[in-house]
Amino acid sequence: MSNMTTSDRVAASREAKSLVLRLNEIYKKTKDSELMDLMKRLTEKKRRIEKRLKGMPDLT
Structure with a gap:
């Protein structure tokens, strides 16, 4: 999962x-x-993928 494109x-x-x-x-x-x-x-893997897609929230 680490070398996947968007x-x-x-x-x-x-x-x-x-x-x-x-x-x-x-x-x-x-x-x-x-x-x-x-x-x-499967749901847990899906959540991890979606979390990676959304990225880090802005802290500003």
């Missing part, structure tokens, strides 16, 4: 969101705890 980060964030939404539909039917864990891991 466009790579945007694409990865969108893909993660899409995956989580699709996994959520399956989770609603199966209630599989492994799927929930996977969704949590």
Whole structure:
């Protein structure tokens, strides 16, 4: 994740969101705890990518 361009980060964030939404539909039917864990891991990675995209807040 460290050598990604901005466009790579945007694409990865969108893909993660899409995956989580699709996994959520399956989770609603199966209630599989492994799927929930996977969704949590994907969401955390997505948040890190988005945090990197937004950058540091101005302190002025």
